[in-house]
Amino acid sequence: MGALENSLFNIGYLETLSCQATPIHRLDPRVKLLTTLGFIVAVVSFPKYAVLDLLPFFVYPVALVALGHVPMSYLAKKILLAAPFAFFIGVFNPLLDRQTLVQLGPLALSGGWVSFAAILLKFTLTVSAALVLVAVTGFNQVCLALQRLGMPRVFVLQLLFLYRYLFVLGDEALRMVRARALRSFNGRGLGLGAYGSLLGHLLLRTLDRAGRLHQAMLSRGFDGEIRVLRPLRLRGRDAAFFLGWSAYFGLFRFYHIPQALGAGVLELIK
Amino acid sequence: MSHHIIEVEDLHYAYPDGTRVLNGIAFTITHGENVALVGANGAGKSTLLLQLNGCLLPESGRVRIGEVPVTKKTLAHIRRTVGLVFQDPDDQLFMPLVFDDVAFGPLNLGLPPDEVERHVMGALAAVGAVHLKDRPPYRLSGGEKRAVAIATVLSLAPAILVMDEPSSNLDPKTRRQLIELLKTFEHTLIIATHDLDLVLDLCPRTLVLKEGRLAADGPTLEIMQDEALLASCHLEKPLRMQGWSPGAVAGAGAAHSHG
Numbered sequence: 001m002g003a004l005e006n007s008l009f010n011i012g013y014l015e016t017l018s019c020q021a022t023p024i025h026r027l028d029p030r031v032k033l034l035t036t037l038g039f040i041v042a043v044v045s046f047p048k049y050a051v052l053d054l055l056p057f058f059v060y061p062v063a064l065v066a067l068g069h070v071p072m073s074y075l076a077k078k079i080l081l082a083a084p085f086a087f088f089i090g091v092f093n094p095l096l097d098r099q100t101l102v103q104l105g106p107l108a109l110s111g112g113w114v115s116f117a118a119i120l121l122k123f124t125l126t127v128s129a130a131l132v133l134v135a136v137t138g139f140n141q142v143c144l145a146l147q148r149l150g151m152p153r154v155f156v157l158q159l160l161f162l163y164r165y166l167f168v169l170g171d172e173a174l175r176m177v178r179a180r181a182l183r184s185f186n187g188r189g190l191g192l193g194a195y196g197s198l199l200g201h202l203l204l205r206t207l208d209r210a211g212r213l214h215q216a217m218l219s220r221g222f223d224g225e226i227r228v229l230r231p232l233r234l235r236g237r238d239a240a241f242f243l244g245w246s247a248y249f250g251l252f253r254f255y256h257i258p259q260a261l262g263a264g265v266l267e268l269i270k
Numbered sequence: 271m272s273h274h275i276i277e278v279e280d281l282h283y284a285y286p287d288g289t290r291v292l293n294g295i296a297f298t299i300t301h302g303e304n305v306a307l308v309g310a311n312g313a314g315k316s317t318l319l320l321q322l323n324g325c326l327l328p329e330s331g332r333v334r335i336g337e338v339p340v341t342k343k344t345l346a347h348i349r350r351t352v353g354l355v356f357q358d359p360d361d362q363l364f365m366p367l368v369f370d371d372v373a374f375g376p377l378n379l380g381l382p383p384d385e386v387e388r389h390v391m392g393a394l395a396a397v398g399a400v401h402l403k404d405r406p407p408y409r410l411s412g413g414e415k416r417a418v419a420i421a422t423v424l425s426l427a428p429a430i431l432v433m434d435e436p437s438s439n440l441d442p443k444t445r446r447q448l449i450e451l452l453k454t455f456e457h458t459l460i461i462a463t464h465d466l467d468l469v470l471d472l473c474p475r476t477l478v479l480k481e482g483r484l485a486a487d488g489p490t491l492e493i494m495q496d497e498a499l500l501a502s503c504h505l506e507k508p509l510r511m512q513g514w515s516p517g518a519v520a521g522a523g524a525a526h527s528h529g
Binding site for chain 2: 012015139140143160161163164165167168209212213215216217218219220221222223226227228229
C-alpha cells in the first residue's frame with residue numbers, strides 16, 4: 001500500500017520537475033519530442049551485438065539531465081523499476097547463444113552475453129530518454145506536441161485524460177485498499193475474492209465518473225474537440241537543438257566511431 | 271430581462287433503469303432570484319438540476335429558460351445561459367492546467383484568443399484564484415478546487431448559475447468565503463444543498479423536494495420554521511435557528527450568532 005502511495009507521489013514529482021525554467025525546458029516541446037524519437041529509433045536500430053556503438057548515445061540523456069536539472073538518483077530509481085522487463089527479455093540469451101564472439105585474454109565472451117548487454121544498454125538508453133523527455137517537458141506539453149505533429153485527436157485526448165485521472169483513480173483505489181486493510185484481521189479478507197469485488201467497484205465508480213465528466217464537458221459546450229490556447233513557436237535555438245542532435249545521432253549510428261578510435265589507438269601502440 | 275425566467279411545467283423523469291425520480295414538478299424562477307433546493311438524499315435534487323441545462327431531458331412536461339424550451343436543438347443556447355457547477359470538482363476540472371480548464375468553455379464558444387484570455391482572467395479574479403492559473407487541478411486543495419470549478423462556469427458569463435452542494439467538504443472559513451462570494455453575484459442562483467444555514471444566508475426563497483414532488487415552495491424563513499414539514503422531508507431547522515424565537519432569527523442572519 002505504501003508502495004502504491006509512493007509511486008503515485010513520484011509521478012507527481014516528474015510533473016514538478018517539468019515546471020523548472022532551464023534553457024532545456026524552454027525549448028519547443030515538438031523539438032524535444034522529435035529529437036527523442038530520433039534518438040530512440042537510432043538506438044533500437046543497432047544490430048544485436050553492437051555494444052560499443054551504443055556507448056556514445058549516453059551523451060544525450062546525460063546532457064539533458066545535467067542541463068535540465070533532473071536529479072540523477074530519481075531517474076536511476078525509475079529505470080530500475082522497469083529494469084526487470086528488459087532483464088527477463090535478455091536473460092536467456094547467454095544460454096541460447098554460446099558461440100564465442102570476443103576473446104578477452106583467458107575470458108571467452110559468448111554472443112549471448114554480448115547481446116544481453118546490448119539489450120540492457122538499449123533499454124537503459126530508451127527508457128531514460130523517455131523519462132527525461134517528460135521531466136523536462138511535462139506530459140501535457142508532450143501531448144500538445146503530439147497533437148500539433150498530427151497525431152489523431154482521439155488518441156491525444158485518451159492520453160490527456162489517462163494522465164489527469166490516474167491520480168484520482170489512484171486515490172480512490174488507495175482509499176478502498178486502506179478501508180479493506182483496516183477491517184481485515186489476521187490476513188483474513190485480503191484474498192482474491194475481496195480483490196475481485198474491489199476491482200469491480202473501482203470499475204463501476206470509474207464508469208460513473210466518466211459519465212459525470214462527460215456531462216460536465218457537455219455543459220460547457222464540448223463538441224468533440226479540445227481546444228487549448230497556447231501558441232507554439234519554433235525559434236532558432238529549437239532548430240539548432242534538433243539539427244545538432246540529429247547530426248550527432250546520425251554520425252554515431254552510421255559510422256563505427258568507437259571501433260575506429262580503438263583501432264587508431266591500437267595502431268599507435270604498435 | 272424576461273428571457274432569464276426559468277419555467278418548469280409538470281416535469282416527469284425516470285432513469286433508464288426505471289427508477290422514478292421526478293413526478294410532476296412545476297415552478298417559476300424570475301431573473302435575479304436566489305433559490306435554494308433542499309430535500310432528503312435521493313429526493314431528486316441533482317436530477318432536477320441536470321434537467322435545467324439539458325444534461326437530462328424531460329420524459330414529459332417542459333423546462334423553459336426564458337422563451338426557449340430545453341430540447342436537443344436548443345442545447346447550445348441553453349448551456350450558454352445556464353452554468354452548472356457540479357458537486358465534485360474532480361468531475362469538473364479535467365484539463366491539464368487551471369487556465370486551460372477555465373478557458374475550455376470560452377474556446378468551445380469560438381471566442382477569439384484575446385477575448386478568451388479576458389474571460390478566463392475575469393472569472394479567476396472573481397473567485398480569487400488568479401494565482402492558481404498555471405497549476406494542475408489535482409494539486410489544489412478542496413477549497414481551491416471548488417473556487418476554480420466555479421470559475422470554469424463563470425468564464426462562460428451565464429445568466430443563471432446552478433450549483434450542486436457548493437459548500438460540501440469545505441472547512442468553515444472557506445465555506446464562509448464561498449458564501450460571501452456568492453452574495454456578490456448578480457446571476458440568478460439556484461443552489462441544491464443540505465447546508466440550511468447557507469440557505470438562510472443566501473436564498474430568500476426555498477423549494478423543498480420530497481420523493482420527486484415539490485413539498486413546499488415559499489419564503490425561506492417561513493419554511494425553516496415549519497418543523498412538521500422539515501421533519502417529513504428529512505430536514506432540520508438550521509442550526510442558527512434552533513433555540514431561537516422567530517423574532518430573534520431575523521436579526522441573527524447578519525450577526526453570525528449561534529444558538
